[in-house]
Amino acid sequence: MPELPEVENARIVLAGAVGQTITGVDDRDDWVCRPHHPGDIAAALTGGRLTAAHRIGxxxxxxxxTPDGDAGPALGIHLGMGGRIVVTRSGGEQLGGDPDRQPGRAEWNRFTLTFDDGGHCRLLDKRRLGRVRLDPDLSGLGPDAQDVPPAVFRERLRRGRSAVKARLLDQSVLAGIGNLLADEALWQARIRPSARVQDLSRTDLDRLRRNLDRALERAVARGGVHTGEVIEHRRPGGHCPRCGAEMAHSTVGGRSTWWCSREQA
DNA sequence: AACAATGTTCAGTC
DNA sequence: GGACTGAACATTGT
Structure with a gap:
């Protein structure tokens, strides 16, 4: 599930644990916690306190x-392909979970913080492609896809010769856009995903940015990218919800891609 | 059983 | 060296 909108909502869940003091850390999953070893993250964080929750892309x-009041290590979390954050408060109140508010099966628990008031913060990830690490290096990320000025968007996107969708998916260009959001924004803007960036006009790029902004805002508000208008039509036999033409399918930028065969020609 | 999946990264090729 | 592509990664669902 996780593209920028899901991650932003997960960040809000995570913020529900800010202020808590960490009494225990389960970091035994050495794949999710790589390159750390079991116990490393626990040693670094136990006794410390969460002071803020943030997100880039x-x-x-x-x-x-730290217990002394000094700055401690940052705890970086990436949800990978299907991770979720669930916070349980001392009273038993639960924040997060899947769209049906199910917490997820216990064996999908990949990482847990336990707090002094009895609450927990957990990363659940059935596919196990999520990641937890101390002081992650985020220097390779481009600006967050929310709130990118038009001139910056045009300049960063137009560089190179690849397909526009591949540019949108490149986290070093803009951070936060994933496969579904890219298809949605390109469909909204009526731009073919395989169009080469050097062939797009300034008007095209401005229209794409506006539609991307709108798709992002809407997806954050509605709880995920799956709420996009074209998403449910990304399937064999699907039709464009605007004009009724068949949806076309192929691979662009290494990812499964759907577009309107008429409007995004 | 074979394949695709809302992501990242690494090994290749140009 | 930079830009770009495709496979690999671990696991689940169809």
Whole structure:
């Protein structure tokens, strides 16, 4: 599920744990916690306190404070292909979970913080492609896809010769856009995903940016990219919800791609 | 059983 | 060296 909108909602869940003091850390999943070893993250964080929850693109994390009140290591979390954050408060109140508010099966628990008031913060990830690490290097990320000025968007996107969708998916160009959001924004803007960036006009790029902004805002508000208008029509036999033409399918930028065969010609 | 899946990264090729 | 492509990664669902 996780593209920028899902991660932003997960960040809000994570923020529900800010202020808590960490009494225990389960970091035994050495794949999800790589390159750390079991116990490394526990040693770094136990006794510390969460002080903030932030996000850039699809990467999020917490700032921490040591028991002495000094700045502690940052706890970086990436949800990968299907991770979720669930926070349980001392009273048993649960924040997060899947769209049906199911917490997820216990064996999908990949990482857990336990707090002094009895609450928990968990990463659940059935596909196990999520990641937890201390002080992650985020220097390779481009600006967050939310709130990119038009001139910056045009300049960053137009560089190179690849397909426009491949540019949108490149996290070093803009951070936060994933496969579904890219298809949605390109469909809204009526631009073919395989169009080469050097062939797009300034008007095309401005229209794409506006539609991307709108798709992002809408997806954050509605709880995920799956709420996009064209998403449910990305399937064999699907039709464009605007004009009724058949949806076309192929691979662009290494990912499964759907577009309107008429409007995005 | 074979294949695709809302993501990232690494090994190749140009 | 930079830009770009495709496979690999771990696991689940169809």
């Amino acid at each position: 699809k990467s999020m994390g917490c700032d921490t404070e």
